[in-house]
Amino acid sequence: MKTLLRSWLFLLLSIAAHAAELSVKVGDAEAVKLTAEDLELLPHQTVKAKDHGGQEAEWTGVPLYQVLQHAGFSLGDSLRGVALARYVLVTAADGYRAVYALPELDPRCTDDPVILVDAMNGQALDAKQGPFRMVLPKERRHFRWVRQVVKIEVLTAPAS
Numbered sequence: 001m002k003t004l005l006r007s008w009l010f011l012l013l014s015i016a017a018h019a020a021e022l023s024v025k026v027g028d029a030e031a032v033k034l035t036a037e038d039l040e041l042l043p044h045q046t047v048k049a050k051d052h053g054g055q056e057a058e059w060t061g062v063p064l065y066q067v068l069q070h071a072g073f074s075l076g077d078s079l080r081g082v083a084l085a086r087y088v089l090v091t092a093a094d095g096y097r098a099v100y101a102l103p104e105l106d107p108r109c110t111d112d113p114v115i116l117v118d119a120m121n122g123q124a125l126d127a128k129q130g131p132f133r134m135v136l137p138k139e140r141r142h143f144r145w146v147r148q149v150v151k152i153e154v155l156t157a158p159a160s
């Protein structure tokens with residue numbers, strides 16, 4: 001009985017740990033798994049933006065290009081050639097997906113950040129939003145503010 005309880009507890013704990021794991025996959029390379037603790041070690045940025053309900057909040061997280069860099073993908077010296085046909089696909093726990101083009105992530109191209117947020121108003125994100133959420137403070141609509149991000153992929157648009 002005790003063993004059964006222990007294995008149940010183990011199962012529950014692994015599910016909880018798994019939920020907080022983010023997979024970053026660059027092309028055909030093996031996916032890199034990131035936990036909330038891994039993300040905490042990366043450089044963070046805080047921005048102010050209104051949530052979908054119009055409430056102003058402070059969002060803290062890691063710029064998406066730096067998450068990619070951590071997983072071994074660099075935007076490179078200049079975005080041109082085949083790099084311009086690459087894009088980032090972000091997938092949520094509920095299957096919601098959104099695409100971001102590389103120049104949108106590059107601080108040399110734009111002042112509008114694209115951030116993988118892990119805290120709002122100094123608190124870790126709740127289960128509805130987090131543990132990770134995309135935040136684009138300058139984007140007027142919120143459809144790319146993907147909640148519960150579980151996967152980030154760098155893909156290449158097929159040649160036609």
Ligand SMILES: Nc1nc2c(c(=O)[nH]1)N[C@H]1C(S)=C(S)[C@@H](COP(=O)(O)O)O[C@H]1N2
Nearest residue numbers: 052053092094096142143144145146147148
């Ligand atoms: N995972 C996930 N993220 C999502 C959505 C969704 O359906 N699933 N809807 C998007 C849309 S269309 C909007 S307007 C905002 C709404 O943000 P809120 O749920 O925090 O109000 O979340 C965005 N992020």
Ligand SMILES: [Mo]
Nearest residue numbers: 052141142143
């Ligand atoms: Mo929306």
